[in-house]
Amino acid sequence: MTTDRILPSREAEDLLDLTRAIGDRHLATHVNRHERDETYPEGVFKVLADAGLLGLPYSEEFGGGGQPYEVYLQVLEELAARWAAVAVATSVHTLACFPLDRYGTAEQRERWLPQMLDGRLIGGYSLSEPHAGSDAAALTCQAVKFTNGYTISGTKSWITHGGRADFYALFARTGVGPQGISCFLAPGSHDRLAFGPPEQKMGLHAIPTTTAYWDGAELEAERLIGAEGQGLGIARRALPQRPSADT
Structure with missing residues (x-):
């Protein structure tokens, strides 16, 4: 039609x-x-x-x-x-x-x-966790700061293109409470990153939806997007708004 x-x-x-x-x-x-x-x-x-x-x-x-x-x-x-x-x-x-x-x-x-x-790098969005779907402020995936960057540990869920994407907008905890969440531009592969099998869905079978397991993966400091603690605000602005909108 x-x-x-x-x-x-x-x-x-x-x-x-x-x-x-x-x-x-x-x-x-x-x-x-x-x-x-x-x-x-x-x-x-x-x-x-x-x-x-x-x-x-x-x-x-x-x-x-x-x-x-x-x-x-x-x-x-x-x-x-x-x-x-x-x-x-x-x-x-x-x-x-x-x-x-x-x-x-x-x-x-x-x-x-x-x-x-331009599509040379395809992305995924990694916000939700098994116990933190609609309540993103409850996420527990940790980003622990060290001299040259952050160590990422935790589980992220329901990732469209999981295991196939070249990068992920990853949200992890750097502090306490809703103001303790930060955003990272995470690589699509890392020797301390693993993915579970694709979820069994009612449709959309050709693109995997998976769980990601971060096990002490070190990310460079340059992969922090925005300031520490700004991640929840970034996530909330990204989901309902157009990229050109003022925030």
Whole structure:
């Protein structure tokens, strides 16, 4: 069924046309097999990245698409109409870019953000824990400071793209109470990071949702995003708001 779109420009209309074409060619033709077999869609996110669809609502300064948020959401709708799991993973990647984009230093953004927004690095969002889902302030994953960085220990749950992402927006405890949570740009792999088996879901089988186990992994100090204790505020602002919104 064709959807009537309200778009702000001819460029946005062309972007939706491009998304539909990519979706019809690269998503709709493969979705049934991967969802049935619960196999990861290798190469799909590179196709989306090459088309510029993985950083749409972010500034063009670092390789984003510079698109209004309502255009980005309509792109997600078109992707979801062909393959819901891929659309969810795209939205989570976009969410995972928010902390660095809004709270990173100039040096951090220069180092990592271009690769994130152009899709060379695919992200996951690691906030929830087995006992801390909707109550994020109850998380217990620890980030213990040492001379050159932080040691991460604890369990994170329900991570879309877990075990497959190249980086995670990771929230861990550096102090006591709601003001004791900090945000980190964590690497996707580490010798002290392990992942559980994919969750058994009712759908969205092609993209894994997993638990992560951090066992004393050392992260460089430069991977702290924002200030210590700012993490819960970053998480809460990331979830309901558009990347361009003032916070």
